[in-house]
Amino acid sequence: MIIRYFADIRALTGRGEETWTKAAPDMRSLLEGLAAEHGSAFAKRVFDGDQLNSTIIIFINGRDVAHLKGIDSSLGVDDVVAIFPMVAGG
Amino acid sequence: MPKVLMIHPDRCTGCQSCELACSFSHENQFRPSATRVHVYSWEREGFSVPMMCQQCDSASCMKVCPTGALHRARGTTLVEYSQEKCIGCRMCTIACPFGNAVYDSVTGSILKCDTCGGEPSCVQICPSQALEFVDDNISTRSRKMAFAGKFKSAFEGA
Amino acid sequence: MNGYTGTILRINLTTGAVSRQATNMKDAALYIGARGLADKIYIDEVDPMIDPLSPDNKLVFAPGPFTGTFAPSGGRYHVVTKGPLTDAITGANSGGSWGPELHYAGYDALVLEGKADEPVYLWIKDDLVEIRRASHLWGKWVPDTTDMIRAETDVEAKVACIGPAGEKQVLFAAIMNEMHRAAGRGGVGAVMGSKNLKAIAVVGTKALSVAKPKEFKEAVLAGRKGIKEHPVGGAGLKAYGTDVLVNILNEIGSFPVHNFQDGYYPHADRVGGETLAANQLVRAKGCFSCVISCGRVSKVKNPKYAGEGEGPEYEAAWSMGPDCGIDNLDAVTHTNHLCNEMGMDPISLGSTLACAMELFEAGLITLKDTDGVDLRFGNVDAMVEMTRKTGLREGIGNKLALGSYRLANSYGHAELSMTVKKMEIPAYDPRGIQGIGLEYATCTRGGCHVKGYTIAVEVLGSGTKLDPHLTKDKPYWVKLFQDLTAAIDASGGCIFGTFGMSGENYAAMLSALTGITYTPEDYLKAGERIWNLEKLFNIRAGLTMKDDQLPARLTTLPIKTGPSKGELSHVPEMLPEYYALRGWDVEGIPTRERLEELQLV
Secondary structure, X not given: OEEEEOOOHHHHHOOOEEEOOOOOOEHHHHHHHHHHHXXXXXXXXXXXXXXXXXXXXXXXXXXXXXXXXXXXOEOOOOOEXXXXXXXXXX | OOEEEEEOHHHOOOOOHHHHHHHHHHHOEEOHHHOOOXXXXXXXXXXXXXXXXXXXXXXXXXXXXXXXXXXXXXXXXXXXXXXXXXXXXOHXXXXXXXXXXXXXXXXXXXXXXXXXXXXOHHHHHOOXXXXXXXXXXXXXXXXXXXXXXXXXXXXXXX | OOOOOOEEEEEEOOOOOEEEEEOOHHHHHHHOOHHHHHHHHHHHHOOOOOOOOOOOOEEEEEEOOOEOEOOOXXXXXXXXXEOOOOOOEEEEEEOOOHHHHHHHOOOOEEEEEOOOOOXXXXXXXXXXXXXXXXXXXXXXOHHHHHHHHHHXXXXXXXXXXXXXXXXXXXXXXXXXXXXXXXXXXXOHHHHHHHOOEEEEEEEOOOOEEOOOHHHHHHHHHHHHHHHHHOHHHHHHHHHHOHHHHHHHHHHOOOOOEOOOOEOOOOOHHHHOHHHHHHHOEEEXXXXXXXXXXXXXXXXXXOHHHOEEEEOOOHHHHHHOOHHHOOOOHHHHHHHHHHHHHHOXXXXXXXXXXXXXXXXXXXXXXXXXXXXXXXXOOOOHHHHHHHHHHHHHOOOOHHHHOOXXXXXXXXXXXXXXXXXXXXXXXXXXXXOOOHHHHHHHHHOOOOOOOHHHOOHHHHOOOOOOOOOOOOOOOHHHHHHHHHXXXXXXXXXXXXXXXXXXXXXXXXXXXXXXXXXXXXXXXXXXXXXXXXXXXXXXXXXXXXXXHHHOOOOHHHXXXXXXXXXXXXXXXXXXXXXXXXXXXXXXXXXXXXXXXXHHHOOOO
């Protein structure tokens, strides 16, 4: 599984991308694993209690988890996950 | 502990919100020529600096004022302006080495920062913390600390 | 009079006549100001069939009621004309601080007509209006023009000007103010150049009054707080600028590449906002009265592309970057600086170059045509050189200056131009994002994203999250964004204020400022009115529903790689519902019923 980080999330993980080999059948378990690895600042950014923080956007293979099953979206070992803070442009 | 208006030009984005808040809080309208804080911008370099009365300890404007319209209450930092005593001679505008005293022909008065009675509007509206109203002795502490940190980095790297 | 000065300034450049008229306050209530008021003035006075580059065209500059107050991000002005790129009604919006200055000088609008017989600039200081010689400035680029004019007028004058691109009537030339802000699209700069008008310098010292100061201040502070607390308005845009979008669009596979031949670019990160923040960003910059500070003061140290200026925004990083197969951010930043300095729209410039690259790789444009420049995708030197040549209309730049539609058409392949109504579509692939495609197709000024920015809900999830791949409800959302944006444009506000403020905030501020009561519904209705006014002009200018469509590539050639592989745009399926929601007939003509409801007949 490839995990990509963008904008200020990169500062929280110290990298733009990593390969994740630990088991993660769904987004919740993946985020819990990543939070254990990258610390409480990262955890606070992606979680709001036990729900997904509303200021975070997460894609699985380019699909926003909001249009899948949110934090319960299932994951496959070859998936690409992208984690963004809410951003904007023109 | 007396407070001073501290400027951080490196944080200024040039938005001029301070000018607008200053004008509005004094006149309930927006008149850019009548602000007591003025932002200067250099477009090529993208640098902006807000400027206002420095409330000098040894204020040149007070020294030349013939009527005491510009005066300071004992023990305070603010150089106060009493329009009723002002004769409009403009000596203060000549004396101020920073050009921070300005004569406004519309109101027939001198415009200089009055710190809005202790709660400066410019500080409240600035979106970038480029203006702060802080205790006199800590006003430059953050800058000093930042540079002290550079020594720390330099020695750590050695 | 609150929020308005009550005076419109008119200058006839042919005769030199300067006159003033009272602002029509009935129109002000219906159309608000800026885009709306300028549209009303322009559309009432100009024959839709005129040649945009002839002296018969008019150029209207207008601030809005917010412009010059501390309404958050409320310092904008709008320029309205018939655009030479599209032959349609064209409005371009700009920030900086020029708009407020015109308002302080005492004017709700500046209407220019005719053509000066030699280069001139306007010097406006409150009631003083002078038409001055500008022959010594003709040929100067935007930064030098600005400094030279300030030396002759006032060191703090706000200067809106054209560079060589506008002078030479590049069809996508821009009008620049404060050196780096742009009324960018559709060729408004070319219209200014066709009038021999080099610049407008303004100093304003008058006051703008407020109907209900206490309520206005409360509404403004609530608005500023809302923006500050919004993740985008409050922090994201200041840290990374709009260029942060590169990675997000690429991750969903709707990042157009190689003239929309594909929608995914493996090395997109190299031109993204994170990279910009690390390598070229000097500091954030804010327009007048703005808490967001999305502007990028940028500097390139690489000697080959050295320079300082502002940008690039997302659109520019895309158009001169991966759309041309390029991912060198130093070079892209440099060409963005060039676009600002020469006064050109980087979206149309980059997309025209991408089209030229496709024509070159197809063997239609030859090395002879390019004077030996190998104009293929990925050639950074070629992209930089052609940017300069286009702005100066040298060599093949003379053809590139006409935009991609006329360029591709001249080689018999108009279908390779990624345009709607001959204006280049921006950096969101409509095959992967359905709603923005409908905006491109229906925007009154041509292929534009910003006047109906559904990306906010289709990709960024600001407020509501819509699936970008679905067409369901998109016509509703496109109309909503188009109407709200028109109202915000007309108020003098920047649409980035919507990251933290709602229609309720805007209506409250406008009501307290002007003393005219607007409910949020009234506010949106004013936007809808403005949209329909523009549509009516376009119909009279000869545009039909045939012009409300995307290039065939986007409805027939699926995205090749990446997360949106296989997708196509479904604009034709959405158009009937869009027309119906707008109260237009099946051919997109506004019905009498809707026009009466909008007080347009």
